[in-house]
Amino acid sequence: MTVSTLIKLLIVAFFVWGVLYVYFHGRSRRLPLLRQFFNYSALFAPYNALMYIFSKQKSQPIYNREDFKEMDFIKENWEVIKEEGLRLFDEGYIRAAIGGNEAGFGSFFKKGWKRFYLTWNKQTLPSAETLCPKTLELVRQVPMIKNALFTRLPARSHLNAHRDPFAGTLRYHLGLSTPNSEKCAIYIDEQAQPWYDGEDFIFDETYIHYVINDTDDSRLIFFCDLDRPLKEPMYTINQWVSNILAYLTQPQNIDGEYAGFANRAYGWFIKLSKLISTPIKALKRKSRTTYNIIRIIAIILILVIIIKWIF
Helix, strand or coil: CCHHHHHHHHHHHHHHHHHHHHHCCCCCCCCCHHHHHHCHHHHHHHHHHHHHHCECCCCCCECCHHHCHHHHHHHHCHHHHHHHHHHHHHCCCCECCHHHCCCCCHHHHHHCCEEEEEEECCEECHHHHHHCHHHHHHHHCCCCEEEEEEEEECCCEEEEEECCCCCCEEEEEEEEECCCCCCEEEEECCEEEECCECCEEEECCCCCEEEEECCCCCEEEEEEEEECCECCCHHHHHHHHHHHHHHHCCCCCCCCCCCCHHHHHHHHHHHHHHHHHHHHHHHHHHCHHHHHHHHHHHHHHHHHHHHHHHC
16 A cells, blocks of 8 residues: 555545544434535534544533633623614614625525624624624623624524534524524524523534524524634644634625625525526426435445545
């Protein structure tokens, strides 16, 4: 066996190990194992496995809120944040991405999910300076907040089961204007966590989670990504990786703000994928058997390409 072949085998083995580690990390099996290998979240699976291993705190679906005292300042000012959030929505600023150019939450917009960003990788969006200065000033006083935004989910809506692709952060949710009901909740690794006005919680978004709002009221929350507490050298590595990803995925609230290349490319990809996905969906409706046969052939071809690449 040549050195080149050995290196390629190790790369493939590292990828497979990462996907399996992430898959069995939680108890939810809503995403089948085979689908996990071909899901976009698999791209960072090996990296995410290292994030879990080097975490200062044991990786878990929902974290003990008392371990994040820094966020008390945000919770204490929840009514100030709520006031600006409701005004932003009334004025039409909490909305879907312009032209669908947002890779991170692209599928959510189909469910009526809307958002408005204040910061991205600790950098302020220009529109936030003008439209929500009070909330922005609060965010600036909590260094562990990387990304901050308002998000709204309409009544009688849901978000499908998924896992976020990047484990470099933990997620913070603060209820602002919610149904205050167990029927409006996020399920994280099958653990229900409802939203209530003025109440918050922190969770790991790389566990499988989904949302159900089975009420007649919309849900408005304050949503933050926090620095994951990590041991060295992974903390330094994660900061470097996060900076690159943040530059590529920079979001925009209004026309004229910069949008990262990955988000702009995602907008183009969506337009192209519709041309491909429409006949595929039609085939799936017409003949499930034919669709499954083609899918199996495609998987076999991918495996053959990988084997050819190695050897």
